[in-house]
Amino acid sequence: MRIGILGAARIAPTALIKPARAVDGVEVAAVAARDRGRAEAFAGKHGVPVVHGSYQELVDDPSLDAVYVPLPNALHAEWTLKAVEAGKHVLCEKPFTSNAVEAQAVADAAQAAGVVVMEAFHYRYHPLMERARKIVEGELGEIRRVTTSFCFPLPRFSDIRYSLPLAGGALMDAGCYAVHCLRTLGPGEPSVTSATALLRSPGVDRAMTAELAFPGGATGHVQTSMWSRRLMSVSARVEGERGSLRIINFVAPQFFHLLTVKTAAGRRRERVPGEPTYTGQLRAFLAAVQDGVPPLTPPADAIANMKVIDDIYRAARLPLRGSAG
The missing domain is CATH 3.40.50.720 (NAD(P)-binding Rossmann-like Domain)
Structure with missing residues (x-):
């Protein structure tokens, strides 16, 4: 090819x-x-x-x-x-x-x-996420809450990721990962219930938080930023009736990651081997x-992810990116 x-x-x-x-x-x-x-x-x-x-x-x-x-x-x-x-x-x-x-x-x-x-x-092509999904589906019971975050500092405000005409914003950059991970680990496709943005310039979010709801009653929370008090966070947490799972660094696990599971059987930590995410x-x-x-990650999945992103922008009273804005 x-x-x-x-x-x-x-x-x-x-x-x-x-x-x-x-x-x-x-x-x-x-x-x-x-x-x-x-x-x-x-x-x-x-x-x-x-x-x-x-x-x-x-x-x-x-x-x-x-x-x-x-x-x-x-x-x-x-x-x-x-x-x-x-x-x-x-x-x-x-x-x-x-x-x-x-x-x-x-x-x-x-x-x-x-x-x-x-x-x-690329993170979806590392074995870590499939292992996490197996734990969520097999050990945690009914899921009650899913929270994800991807925050990192980008103080170079001339960067194109802060440009509204180029469809920038924290939610579009790091936040699209947080939304995707929440959908990957959550029980069905979520709907957005509220969102709050911190702005870098009119229409452009430097940070975003959102609350979501899943069809069965579970709730979700997404946090993302390119410049906020929370400088660095790349994590996911799933809470169920029988236990919880937490992942540190789901985006680039080949460098370092930690998966922690807590159930009635106790607490354990796992690391999942695999080749670099981009190679997979x-x-x-x-x-x-x-x-x-x-x-x-086919187009159908991309449509679903972009719908959630669009709805978060609507809930935060910000324009959609691109021509639909």
Whole structure:
């Protein structure tokens, strides 16, 4: 599978170039950037053989099977749709699109074209989360509350992640992970009951908290920030009638993580071995493209995640990102 990269993004070496060296059958074959000089420098540094003069030129390259989209959030839908129209499979960075309407449009286009489109929630491709789900379903009994957080400091306020036109905000960046993890561990799809934002600029959240409700009566809580009093937190907690589970660092468990379970049988800690999340993600993308193996983060899942994000923005009385705002 030959993949082209749209944009000389900082995340691309970690998310694609390094994993491609570990996954047989994958070649990073081309890159394009708005600045050709930047693309050439990126290609030279990372051994990418072809540089295209524009995003469209890369998308139209008949030698490529797939496209990786690590562009700013506001461009995800546009360039995923163009890649799909060109018959390419797409691995699109999170968040999938700017809003749920765009996510549905991408899902419809991918289905009509018969191509694989996958959202890059890489953490789902580490064995940690499947182990956590097994514990939740088998040991905790009826689930009562799920809480997730992803907070980190980003005081560089000129960063595009604070740009409303580029679909930025804490909820869109770190928060999309917290929402996704809550949905992954929770008992069904949640609805939003309330949300409160701290703003960096009009319409742009630097922090967000939200309360949610699951169909069976369980409640949920999401906390995320790029600049707030809570500087660093990447965790999840599930409370059930028979016990609780807590995960520290569900996003990048290959560096460090801790899973703690408390039940009537006592308290135990587990660590779940596995290859880097991005390597597992690339293996899953290849398996989906070549063998038709359904990925864990398909467009239908992305639509559901974007609906929750949209509803949190509505509850916080902030505009939706993108054209739906």
